[in-house]
Amino acid sequence: MEDRILILAPRGRDAQIASELIQQSGFPCTTCVDLDNMVVELDAGASAALITEEALAKGDRTGISDWLKSQPAWSDLPFVVLANGDRSPRSALASMRLEDLGNIVLLERPLHAEAMVGAIRSAVKARHRQYEIREFAATLERSVQERTIELEAARDTLEVALDAAGMGNWTLDVGTGEIESTPRYDQIFGYDEPQRGWNRERFLGHVDVADRVIVATALTAAAAQGEINLECLISTKDGSARWIAVNGRVRRDLDGTPSRITGVVSDITARREADARLAQAQKMDAVGQLTGGVAHDFNNLLTPIVGSLDLLRRRLIDDERGQKLVMAALSAAERASTLTQRLLAFARRQTLQPSAVNISSLIDGITDLMRRSLGPTIEVVIDVPADLSSARADPNQLELALLNLAINARDAMPSGGQLTVSATEIDVEEGSVPALKAGRYIRVTATDTGTGMDEHTLAHAIEPFFSTKGVGKGTGLGLSMVHGLAAQSGGTLTISSVVGQGTSIAVWLPAT
Numbered sequence: 001m002e003d004r005i006l007i008l009a010p011r012g013r014d015a016q017i018a019s020e021l022i023q024q025s026g027f028p029c030t031t032c033v034d035l036d037n038m039v040v041e042l043d044a045g046a047s048a049a050l051i052t053e054e055a056l057a058k059g060d061r062t063g064i065s066d067w068l069k070s071q072p073a074w075s076d077l078p079f080v081v082l083a084n085g086d087r088s089p090r091s092a093l094a095s096m097r098l099e100d101l102g103n104i105v106l107l108e109r110p111l112h113a114e115a116m117v118g119a120i121r122s123a124v125k126a127r128h129r130q131y132e133i134r135e136f137a138a139t140l141e142r143s144v145q146e147r148t149i150e151l152e153a154a155r156d157t158l159e160v161a162l163d164a165a166g167m168g169n170w171t172l173d174v175g176t177g178e179i180e181s182t183p184r185y186d187q188i189f190g191y192d193e194p195q196r197g198w199n200r201e202r203f204l205g206h207v208d209v210a211d212r213v214i215v216a217t218a219l220t221a222a223a224a225q226g227e228i229n230l231e232c233l234i235s236t237k238d239g240s241a242r243w244i245a246v247n248g249r250v251r252r253d254l255d256g257t258p259s260r261i262t263g264v265v266s267d268i269t270a271r272r273e274a275d276a277r278l279a280q281a282q283k284m285d286a287v288g289q290l291t292g293g294v295a296h297d298f299n300n301l302l303t304p305i306v307g308s309l310d311l312l313r314r315r316l317i318d319d320e321r322g323q324k325l326v327m328a329a330l331s332a333a334e335r336a337s338t339l340t341q342r343l344l345a346f347a348r349r350q351t352l353q354p355s356a357v358n359i360s361s362l363i364d365g366i367t368d369l370m371r372r373s374l375g376p377t378i379e380v381v382i383d384v385p386a387d388l389s390s391a392r393a394d395p396n397q398l399e400l401a402l403l404n405l406a407i408n409a410r411d412a413m414p415s416g417g418q419l420t421v422s423a424t425e426i427d428v429e430e431g432s433v434p435a436l437k438a439g440r441y442i443r444v445t446a447t448d449t450g451t452g453m454d455e456h457t458l459a460h461a462i463e464p465f466f467s468t469k470g471v472g473k474g475t476g477l478g479l480s481m482v483h484g485l486a487a488q489s490g491g492t493l494t495i496s497s498v499v500g501q502g503t504s505i506a507v508w509l510p511a512t
Helices: 014-024 035-044 062-069 092-101 113-164 183-188 200-206 209-225 269-315 320-346 359-374 395-412 455-460 478-488
Strands: 005-008 029-031 048-052 079-082 104-107 167-173 179-181 227-235 241-252 258-267 355-357 378-383 391-393 417-428 439-448 492-498 502-510
Touching: 005 014, 005 035, 014 029, 014 048, 014 113, 035 048, 035 062, 048 113, 062 092, 079 092, 079 113, 092 104, 104 113, 167 183, 179 200, 183 258, 200 209, 209 227, 209 241, 209 258, 241 269, 269 320, 355 395, 359 378, 359 395, 359 417, 359 439, 378 395, 391 395, 391 439, 391 502, 395 417, 395 439, 395 478, 395 502, 455 492, 478 492, 478 502
Parallel strands: 005 029, 005 048, 048 079, 079 104, 378 417
Antiparallel strands: 167 179, 167 258, 227 241, 241 258, 355 391, 417 439, 439 502, 492 502
């Protein structure tokens, strides 16, 4: 930057003398003829201006005023003003002219060379500081812009990462209760379009009634505790129930007052369902081990009982009354033996003789028996491809299992209906069907049009001794036995049901 000094001193030799003194001090000078000329030179650049008070009184000051007002925020051009030497008080108009210049140093006459040169040096130094401030401000602005870009990139990266993880970001204003959220947050609550107007009350409105007070208390306590970590059940926009995890940390003002809670929300429904299935499987495994042990020991006790009764029957061949009593005891023992076999089937400890079973032929062989067992009010429909691959299973036990499913279907249709038995071959991917490894399976399905099962019944359907038929009308071991057979054969049992529409039970068996 050239330290040029502009001079406007139209009276006598003031301009010449000032120019000589300033140039001797090492500063280049340009003499202006009037205010408009000074504006032109100011546009070309200058570090300071020397102007006489009488020059301000002549000509139009509009140009110089506009130029001064148009200066950027960092700029305040310094003026050294030579007073007119009048000893009378300065008029209001004259004072206003000086105020319009803004940054001035007023030198009284008679003028001393040292004072003028010193004022010029100070003005140039002040101008240098202004330029330094400009450079610092520009550097700071660039740094802020670069940092802003970095922060925006980091924020975008975080949002992408959270979105990929299925997490929605949220910020709760502790004072107002308003919530800022990301689109993923909205999607977790069932909204396809970005939502506005989230607040504490709207969030709590989605929380299940049973959890609402607990969640509200946790939000209030978070300000004091510094964090919030909870899981709760919510109702989404369409009314479906989902489990979510809410995790957040408190942000404080400079004085330590909690101002915001920022965190993430994620849908953990799949995890909760998997945990429930695992807990159920562990419970069933424990029950199965206990049931299997009891059934095995009881079966061992039945063997000598049945043998002794058979010997007694032979000895009492001429005793009609004794024969009836022994036959009644044998009948009870056989029923007990059948019960233990069902218990062993549930516990997956029965003795199986697996082989390649032609499912089409097996179902065809029991269809007549199935129709007779179900009665005339129930239509039996068979939908099994003739070219279906074989399944690996014990054919005798599989027949009993399918007949058991048919009897259950009959009981679910007291007013009649339709039972459809179908079979298909399916390639199962890992994790697509619970409890099944990846591979090829034959799925045999029995679908009825009966009363269906509610969620509670469906959750306990395969548990041993669970029955909805009332006391004395069922052992509650039918589905347990079928499930045990499927599992022991390397497959599984799946159930789907809708109250009032019917139930579909599928037996999955490995294909050969």
